[in-house]
Amino acid sequence: MNKQQIIDAYDILASHYEHSVDYESPYNTEYERPAMVDQLPSSMKGIHVLDAGCAAGWYTEQFLNRGANVTAIDVSSEMVAATKRRIGKKAEVYQLDFENALPFADSTYDCIVSSLALHYIADWNRTFAEFVRLLKPGGTFLFSVHHPTMDIHFSENKEYFKREFLHDRWKKSGKYVDMYFYRRPLQDIINDTLHHFEIEKMIEPIPTEEFRRNYPSSYEKLLKQPSFLIIKAKKKRF
Template sequence: MATTDYDTFANAYAKENEANLFNAYYERPAMLGLAGDVSGRRVLDAGCGSGPLMAALRDRGAAVTGVDASAAMVELARARLGPDADLRVADLADPLPFADADFDDVVASLVLHYLQDWAGPLAELRRVLRPGGRLMVSVNHPGTYPIVHPDADYFAVTRYSEDYAFDGEVAWLTFWHRPLHAMTAAFTEAGFRITSISEPPPAPDTPADVLPPGLEPGRSFLCFLFFALEAV
C-alpha cells in the first residue's frame, strides 16, 4: 500500500492535534457546532486522521464511519476508538467503498485543500449522502493565501507547500489554494446547496496562553473557512 505524507509523521501530528489552538480549540469545536445534534445519525468522517472528531461525534450519539488516505492515521484512530470502530483506508480522490445514500451527514475537516481536483471527490461525497443530507467542510481560509504569498495570484488554483512543527518534528505539507468563488462553484456543481459560510472564533474555553498574542478571547481570526452544505 502506498504511503502518504502523514504516514511519516502521524504520531507527532496526532499528539499536536490533541491540545493545540488550531485543532483542539478552533477547528474541532467549530465543526461540532456546525454538526449540532447528531444523535442517531449516520455520519462519515472523510479524512478522519487519528480520530478525535470521530470520537466526539460518536460520544454525541452518531453512528460514525471514518476514512483516511493514511494507513498510519487509521491505525491511530483504531487505537483510540477500539477494534470495532468502522474505519477504512480510502482516498477521497478514488471511489468510496459505500453504497449510494449511505449517510445522513459527512464531515470533511481540513482535507479538501490537499486536493487539486474537487469535482470527483465532491461527486462521491454527494453520492454517499441521502437527499437532504449534510456536508460540513473546513478548509484553509483563501484570504490568508495572498497575505502569506503577496506576489501570488489569488484567483488561480495554485499548489504551494509550507513547513509545520508537530510535537517538535518539522514536516512539509502541500496544499492547493483556490479562490472563494471556485470553492462555491465546485459545491453547487456537485449538487450541494450552501446553507452557511462561517468564520467562527476559537472555543470559549480556549486557554489564554494558547491564543496568539493580541487576540482576545471570543474574537475571530483568519485561519479556516467553514461551509455547511445540503445535498439536493
C-alpha cells in the first residue's frame, strides 16, 4: 500500500505543482533548484537527459531551454499530464515507476537528474543499478533528497540508523495532504550511491539572498539545520 499512498498524494498535489510551486515555494525556487542547476552546464546541447521524477516538469523545461534532449518520467499520471501541458511535444514524457525496470536501452543517457524523488523509493540499490545501465560511461547522476538531519524529526522513535516509512501532512492551497516517504541515515545514502557510482560532490545547499530577504527566520533555520542534500555522482568508466 505504501507506493499507492505516495502516488495518490502526488496526484492530488499535481495542480499545486503546476500552478503554484514555481512562485510560492521558496524551498524549491530559492533553495533546492538553484543548487541543483548550478551543477549542470549552462549549455546542454546534444546532451541526453533523463528527468527521473519530473513532477510538473520544471526541470524538464530547464533542460530543454539549455538545449538538451530530454526524457521525463513520473509515477503520477497527473504529474505526467502537467508536464505535457508545460512542454508540449518538446520531450518524451512517460508515466513510469523508476523503482522498476525502465523500457530504455543501455547507455542511452549522458545525465540522469532526480529532484526530491528518491526518498519515496524503498530500495535504492535496484533503482541505482537501473540508472547505471541507462547511463553512458562517465555519465552524470545528480539527485536531491531529504537531509537525514531534517527528516529524523518525523520519526516517532528517533531511531536514526533504521530506514523508516514516515508520514507528514502538507498544507497546500488551503487543504492538508497526507504525505509518506522513507528516511534513511546518511551512511546509507552515501554507501548505496558509492556501491554503484563514483561520488564527485556532496552539497548541503545554502538558500539564496532572495530567500534571506523574504523569509529571514526560515533562512536562519536552514543555516542551522539543512532540509535537503544533493549528491553529484558519475558512472564508472570500467
